[in-house]
Amino acid sequence: MDSISTAGGAEVMKRQNRSSVLHVLRKESPVSNAEMARHTGLSVMSVSNIVKELQACDLVETTGSGESQGGRKPTLYQLHEQNWVISVAIHVDNIQTAKINPQGNIVQVEKKSICGQLRQNEWAALVCDLIDQLLENTEDQARPLGIGVSAPGPVDVDSGTMLHPPNIKAIEQWEVAALLRERYRLPVVLERDANAAALAEYWFGSSENKSSMLYVLADQGIGGGIIFQGKMYRGFLNGAGELGHHTIDMDGPKCSCGSYGCLEALASGIAMTKKAETMQNQREAPSSEKQQITLEKIFQAAMAEVPLAMQLLEESANYLGVGIANAANILNPEEIIIGGAIVHGYPAAMETISYLVNDRILYNGNNSMIIKRSQFKEEAQLVGAAAVILDHLFSNPQLLMK
Amino acid sequence: MDSISTAGGAEVMKRQNRSSVLHVLRKESPVSNAEMARHTGLSVMSVSNIVKELQACDLVETTGSGESQGGRKPTLYQLHEQNWVISVAIHVDNIQTAKINPQGNIVQVEKKSICGQLRQNEWAALVCDLIDQLLENTEDQARPLGIGVSAPGPVDVDSGTMLHPPNIKAIEQWEVAALLRERYRLPVVLERDANAAALAEYWFGSSENKSSMLYVLADQGIGGGIIFQGKMYRGFLNGAGELGHHTIDMDGPKCSCGSYGCLEALASGIAMTKKAETMQNQREAPSSEKQQITLEKIFQAAMAEVPLAMQLLEESANYLGVGIANAANILNPEEIIIGGAIVHGYPAAMETISYLVNDRILYNGNNSMIIKRSQFKEEAQLVGAAAVILDHLFSNPQLLMK
DNA sequence: TCAGTTATTAAAATGGTTTTAATAAGTATA
DNA sequence: TATACTTATTAAAACCATTTTAATAACTGA
Secondary structure, eight states, X not given: OOSSOOOOSHHHHHHHHHHHHHHHHHHHOSEEHHHHHHHHOOOHHHHHHHHHHHHHTTSEEEEEEOOOSSSSOOEEEEEOTTOEEEEEEEOSSEXXXXXXXXXXXXXXXXXXXXXXXXXXXXXXXXHHHHHHHHHHTOOOSSOEEEEEEEEOSOEXXXXXXXXXXXXXXTOOSBOHHHHHHHHHOSOEEEEEHHHHHHHHHHHHSSOOOOSOEEEEEESSSEEEEEEETTEEEOOTTSOXXXXXXXXXXXXXXXXXXXXXXXXXXXXXXXXXHHHHHHHHHHHSOTTSOOOOOOHHHHHHHHHTTOHHHHHHHHHHHHHHHHXXXXXXXXXXXXXXXXXXXXXXXXXXXXXXXHHXXXXXXXXXXXXXXXXXXOSOSTTHHHHHHHHHHHHHHHHSGGGTOO | OOSSOOOOSXXXXXXXXHHHHHHHHHHHOXXXXXXXXXXXXXXXXXXXXXXXXXXXXXXXXXXXXXXXXXSSOOEEEEEXXXXXXXXXXXXXXXXXXXXXXXXXOEEEEXXXXXXXXXXXXXXXXXXXXXXXXXXXXXXXXXXXXXXXXXXXXXXXXTTTEEOOOTTOTTOOSBOHXXXXXXXXXXXXXXXXXXXXXXXXXXXXXXXXXXXXXEEEEESXXXXXXXXXXXXXXXXXXXXXXXXXXXXXXXXXXXXXXXXXXXXXXXXXXXXXHHHHHHHHHHHSOTTSOOOOOOHHHHHHHHHTTOHHHHHHHHHHHHHHHHHHHHHHHHHOOSEEXXXXXXXXXXXXXXXXXXXXXXXXXXXXXXXXXXXXXXXXXXXXXXXXXXXXXXXXXXXXXXXXXX
């Protein structure tokens, strides 16, 4: 059976319609039956029945009644606020877990920093510990609905496996989804971090919910996530959106990936600190006391208007502008959201980037493409992991109901 | 109503199922009811009924019976070969029209070269003339099912309007779809040329029908089309796939689009001829008789192993390799097909490009990404326009079935 | 207060799909 | 050659989520 096809009988229809209603509830809530009917194209009666079903499963609640549109006041509904999912964000140097409700609000967070090299089973133990902490003080009525995991790429989404993240040597072929599914008996979905962050922004962040969005994560490295037709586009091997590793200067410096002149080798936090170190070495005697340079310090220096720092950041913004314009010409998204430390630590970067992208983009009738800074900062992946599992559950409502 | 949503009742289900069957008939024919049921996920009974319906509309025909799989021989079906659509390919210097059947075979072609500047209404008259010629000697039983039009971008697909093609000055805001729909009383769809060529390759060409494909058209200019989950991805303003205008060398030459170092400014046919002219001028006295350089002549020179020509083409292939690798890292397609004069006039380009792409691509487990040369040459857009209208009809079967 | 609008609900009708069961037409093996 | 087993097709009945129709509820504005 073709996975693309949506053919089928009443069962398929039922699933699609419940999925549609759930997605509308998430996007438009609080919302009335009548309005949901307009959004989904279903009859009011069907929506009414479906909502009643969802209420019976404690997935939906009433939030009072809305303004009259000239007749009887509508009853408004939303996804039940007390429901929550478990969200896990695996980073190179820390792990976060959280309870997050369907509105994308963080109810509780647990975090653990990681010093030194951990083995794979130590990572596993840590993740489970943090989840257990979330579950401990649970006198909630509501059960967790599922677990979403965000992790550095590459990942195999289908099997829920972390493959071999370049900056976490000890992890290889870790079937994290299977582990958690087994242990907690819940639906589990794994997603690459930039994709998760993209979905966080699309669902709960600065996105205006256009049908296509490019999310760029500009931090120590540079990655991205793509939304096509309201859904995440992962590509063949979950490698879509790796715009950090596209060449914008064929004569540029060598990149960690082996190519030359990649955006990441020119504009990333790592590239900037490396460049700053080189400049420092040139100016001071090699034997003198060296100060450890970090991205954070570059931001601070720029805030203090140190010319070299400002120049470094401005250069980075320039490269980002060119690179993002490239991606925009290939993808032609309706909306671009830029997140990560660079645009938050040096807000002026957005101006440079916006200018360059608008200047270099081929098709942009009436300058209608939107380009914005992300709403989420460090918590992007965490909220994103929640969005990922919620998306999975809403697209497969049979996992939630009955 | 959200355009993304597939919610609805029996009517929606019916349309989706007929659409699925039609698409399977196109992809897998000749094919039995039972096999179609497996492909679509529908019951055999439903497929049987739907096929019977399609037969009644003369859309499907039997092609005898297939091999036994251990039981009764299956009756095989395919889309009726005698049906056809009208295909129109608008190029900068010529117009082609054709009758094309659902198997993608060209039944009849008409072509008209264009010398000098035509006005918009002259273009219109010419297109209609060529279509009329197709319809003239029609003692066919079957009527044409619809009209597909391929044209240089930018185009507005929704309204079927050619906006302002940079190389056809006289055309601006030409509502070509409305014109043809009015005149011939048939469904009409307009598509950008590179997208049409991409669909031609995906449906009828070298594609192995993976779920995602990047098609690159490397000719005088450089463009592209993207297939995503088996469907064309157009982007916001139908501008997706414009990888000709992404920068691969920030210090590169100025491009016609205003940017610097675009792939098109470095690797395209126009870029090569320009470069060849410059070299010629440097070597000869400016007053001497100059030979007009064309892309075709460069290919011939390379065939004759003239070093300069070979170097020019090899350089172009190099740029293409880098540019396509960039797009591959952003899109991570399962399959890349490269068409246009450059890879057909200089086949060795494929080796260079393949090598570079495979070398520079970030995620490519087991080298499983496919990279191939296109099957279609000049006729790509023409066949593509047919694919585009067929796709439209198959996705909206109510247009076909009474 | 009455006419007009919007929202919700109940019961019946609808309509395409699936199920069940029967038939048709092959293959493989003894 | 007969028998058992497969696979494909077809007909009638059952199914089931949706829509339709009609009635009711609740609010606005003149």
